[in-house]
Amino acid sequence: MPRLAHKTTKTQPRKLPTQPRAQETVEAIVAATKRVLVRYGYEKTTTNKIAEVAGVSIGSLYQYFPSKESIITALIDRHMATMLEVLASTYAASTETSTIAESVRSVIHAAFAAHRVNPKLHRVLIEQMQRMDAADRLDGFEEQAQQLVEAFLSNHAHQIRRKNVKLAARAALLAVRGTTLWTVLRAPDQLEDLEFIDEISDMITRYLVA
Amino acid sequence: MPRLAHKTTKTQPRKLPTQPRAQETVEAIVAATKRVLVRYGYEKTTTNKIAEVAGVSIGSLYQYFPSKESIITALIDRHMATMLEVLASTYAASTETSTIAESVRSVIHAAFAAHRVNPKLHRVLIEQMQRMDAADRLDGFEEQAQQLVEAFLSNHAHQIRRKNVKLAARAALLAVRGTTLWTVLRAPDQLEDLEFIDEISDMITRYLVA
C-alpha cells in the first residue's frame, strides 16, 4: 500500500516522498514553480508548464501535489520560513546595540532585508494569499509580532511617551508593515534605499520616544 | 453604420451607448459586476453570471465591453473617481483649520474615509490592478500626490524639521499609503477606528515638525 499523507485535502500533499529520488522530484517542482511564477505570473502559470520546466511529467506533479493551489501553499510556507530566518538572524546580529533608537532601526532594516529575498516571488505570493484563504497563515505571525513589539515597549516603558501600549504597538507595526508591503508591491527598487529606510526608522523612533 | 468607439482595444468599450435604454444596460452591467465581484471574488465572477444578475443577455454585455477585463477597468476608473471626490471634499471642508498638525490630521482622516467607500470592492480591484497592467493607472495619481505633499512641506518650510523635502514627502506619503493599503486588505474594521487614525496622524506630525 502506498504511503499516504494523513489527511488528503486540497492543500496537503497526496503522497509523501520517501526515497531521495522522489524528494528531488518534489524539489524540482517547487523550484520550477518559483521560476515560472516570477516569469509569467499566477494566471499564466500552468501545471503542465511547471512539470515541463521541472523536467518531470505532469503525472509526477500530481502524485505529490493534489492541486495547483497546493503548490502555491507549499511555496508560501517555505518563503515565510526563509523570511523569518532572515529576520531572526539580522535581529540577533544587532542585539548588542542597546539604545531604543538603534534597536528600532535594526529591526526595521531587518524587515526590509527580509523582503529583499525574492521580491517578485513575494509579490505573486501575496496576491495569491489574498485570493485563496491562505491569509490566515499570516495571522499567527501577525499576532506574534504584535506581542513582541508590545513586550519591547513595556520593557522600555520609562523612555516611551505612549501610554496605550497596545495602540502604540499596532500603529508602529502597521506603519512599517504597510510601508514594506507597498514597497514590495509597487516600488521594489526602494527595498535597497537605505536612506529611505533610515527615514522610516527615525519616524517610528520619534513617535515612540519623548 | 453603428457608432463605434475611436479605438477598439481590449479595454476600450466596443460600442458607445447613445440611447438612454442602452446606458441603463451599461449601468446595470457595472452595478451587477460590483455586486458579483464583492460576493464571489474575481475568479468566480463569470461574464455569464454578471449578465444574469444584471438582467441582460450575455450578448448585450459583449456589445459594450470587449472583454471581462474591460469591465474591471471601467470599475477601477469609476472607483478611483469616487475616492478622489471623497478626498477632495473632505479636504476642502477642513481648509479653515490652519496649523500643520490639524492639516495633516484632516488629510489623513480623508485618506481613510476615501477607503471606506466600498472596502471589499476596493480590495478586489487592488488585486486586479496588480495582476493586470492597470497599475500604471495609479502612477499618475501617485506622482500628483507626491507633488502635493512636497508643495505643502515647502510652504511650511520654516516649521519643518526635514531638510530633504522630497525624501520627507516620500516617507510620510508611503507610511500613510502603506497603512491604508494594509488596513483595506487585511483589517478593514480598522478603517472605522478613529483613535488609530489619530495615532497615525500624530506619528506623521511628529516626524515632520520640530
Add this chain to the structure above:
DNA sequence: ACAATATGTGAGTTTTAGCTCACATTGATC
C-alpha cells in the same frame, strides 16, 4: 409608413488548463 440604425438575445462554439489513469520503470526486501 418604412428604411435604417441601434439595441437585445442566448444557444452554441472554442479554447484552455486542471487533472486522471492505465501502464512502465526503478528500487527495496527477502
Add this chain to the structure above:
DNA sequence: GATCAATGTGAGCTAAAACTCACATATTGT
C-alpha cells in the same frame, strides 16, 4: 532474482468559462 511497493510517464479526458453570431426587437428620422 523474484516480488512488491514506490516512483515516473504522458496521451487524453473533462469541465468551465470567455466569447461569437445569426437573428429578433425597438427606436429614430423623414
